[in-house]
Every structure is written in structure tokens, then in C-alpha cells.
Amino acid sequence: xxxxxxxxxxxxxxxxxxxxxxxxxxxxxxxxxxxxxxxxxxxxxxxxxxxxxxxxxxxxxxxxxxxxxxxxxxxxxxxxxxxxxxxxxxxxxxxxxxxxxxxxxxxxxxxxxxxxxxxxxxxxxxxxxxxxxxxxxxxxxxxxxxxxxxxxxxxxxxxxxxxxxxxxxxxxxxxxxxxxxxxxxxxxx
Numbered sequence: 479x480x481x482x483x484x485x486x487x488x489x490x491x492x493x494x495x496x497x498x499x500x501x502x503x504x505x506x507x508x509x510x511x512x513x514x515x516x517x518x519x520x521x522x523x524x525x526x527x528x529x530x531x532x533x534x535x536x537x538x539x540x541x542x543x544x545x546x547x548x549x550x551x552x553x554x555x556x557x558x559x560x561x562x563x564x565x566x567x568x569x570x571x572x573x574x575x576x577x578x579x580x581x582x583x584x585x586x587x588x589x590x591x592x593x594x595x596x597x598x599x600x601x602x603x604x605x606x607x608x609x610x611x612x613x614x615x616x617x618x619x620x621x622x623x624x625x626x627x628x629x630x631x632x633x634x635x636x637x638x639x640x641x642x643x644x645x646x647x648x649x650x651x652x653x654x655x656x657x658x659x660x661x662x663x664x665x666x667x
Contacts, residue, residue: 483599485658502563509634512534512620517540518540518547518555518556519540519543519556520540520541520542520543520544521540521541521542521543521566522538522539522540522541522567522571523539523540523541523566523567523613524538524539524567524568524570524580524613524614524615524637525537525538525539525570526549526570526571526572526578528572528574528578529577530551530573532551533545534551534552535548535549535550535551536548536549536551536558536580537549537570537578538556538570539558539566539567539568539569539570539580540567541566541567541568541615542566544561544562544563544564544565544566544567545558545559545560545562545567545569545667546558546559546560546563546567546570546578546580546596548636551615553663557577559596560601564589565582565583565584565589565590565591566582566583566584567580567581567582568581568582568583568612568613568614569612569614569615569616569626569627570615571615571616571617571624572617572657573622573624574614574617574622575597576597577595577596577597578595578596578597579593579594579595579596579604579615579617579662580593580594580615580626581593581609581612581613581614581615581626582594582612583609583610583611583612583613583637590603590606591606591609591610591611591612592604592605592606592609592612593605593609593612593615593624593626593637602635604624605624605626605637605643605644607644608628608631608635608644609626609628609631609635609644610628610630610631611628611629611630611631612626612627612628612629613627613628613629614626614627615627617640618666619636623636623637623638624636625635625637625647633646634646634647
């Protein structure tokens with residue numbers, strides 16, 4: 479847990495001995511590093527680590543700020559990687575080639591409900607047609623594909639072959655219309 483408001487905790491190294499509360503390692507002990515974020519965060523929704531390092535860089539979907547922030551493994555300040563998005567970013571993930579994917583949606587009419595791809599400095603829409611409120615995103619499975627938790631459609635959609643065309647792989651709540659049963663996250667084990 480962060481020791482002060484406006485900090486993000488990052489742990490590297492052993493980890494097994496690090497526990498919340500009084501046994502939490504001090505900065506610099508057991509690989510603990512504290513990153514002060516000041517006023518940079520405004521409604522953070524999702525986080526992901528890239529393949530750089532160790533230690534890795536941290537990426538944050540800064541929801542209300544409509545940005546993707548990067549916290550470099552060598553510094554403590556956020557860099558705005560992507561700014562002025564048309565909706566609130568939700569989930570963040572990386573593919574095996576290092577491209578960043580993030581879901582975004584918002585409640586105002588006309589805001590985008592999509593998954594975008596950021597690679598080599600270029601931002602493109604990866605998927606949008608069948609998505610209502612994409613939240614959780616993750617790369618995984620065999621072969622490695624993108625999975626998206628589409629909240630208000632109550633489905634998990636899989637995108638294969640890096641072509642942006644999805645297929646529903648989990649649709650357990652087709653007859654349920656209740657916020658209690660919305661798909662909000664995806665985990666690949």
C-alpha cells in the first residue's frame with residue numbers, strides 16, 4: 479500500500495517477504511521503490527508493465543484525464559504517452575512485440591467505445607464494431623490473442639491474428655440484464 483496519498487508502490491525482487499501493513503519494506507529495502515505521482519493521476523483505471531528491464535516501466539490508463547501515462551523504471555515522474563483521448567481509457571496491455579493496447583469508453587453520446595493500438599509512435603483503432611463498454615484487456619492464450627471484457631454487452635471477445643475482428647468466447651449472461659453480472663476483467667492462466 480502507498481504510504482502517502484499521491485504515491486504508487488512498486489516492488490521488485492524477492493516479494494515473498496513483502497506484506498501489507500507493518501511488515502511492508504521501507505523504500506530501498508527488499509527491492510521496494512516508491513514513485514510519487516503528485517497531481518498526475520486523475521481517475522486511474524488500469525495498469526500494465528512493459529517488457530523492458532527489470533525493472534519494468536509502468537503504464538497507467540489515466541481515466542478522467544483521458545491519457546495513458548508512462549512511469550519510466552529510471553525515474554519518478556509520469557510522462558504523458560498519449561493525451562486528449564476521445565474517451566476514458568480503461569484497461570492496458572502489451573502484445574509480445576511490445577505494442578501497447580488499451581480499451582476506452584465513456585458515457586457521453588458519440589464517445590468512442592474501442593480498443594486502440596499504440597506502436598512505433600502511431601495510434602490506431604484496433605477494434606470497435608461490436609464493443610459497447612470495453613474495460614479489461616489482456617494478451618494471452620495459445621496462440622497469443624487479445625481478450626477484451628466488454629462490460630455492458632456482458633461478454634468476453636477474443637481477437638485473433640492481429641486483425642481486429644473479434645469472436646465472442648464467453649457469453650454466460652445473455653439473458654441477464656443487470657450490472658451485477660457485467661464482465662469487467664480478463665485473466666489468462
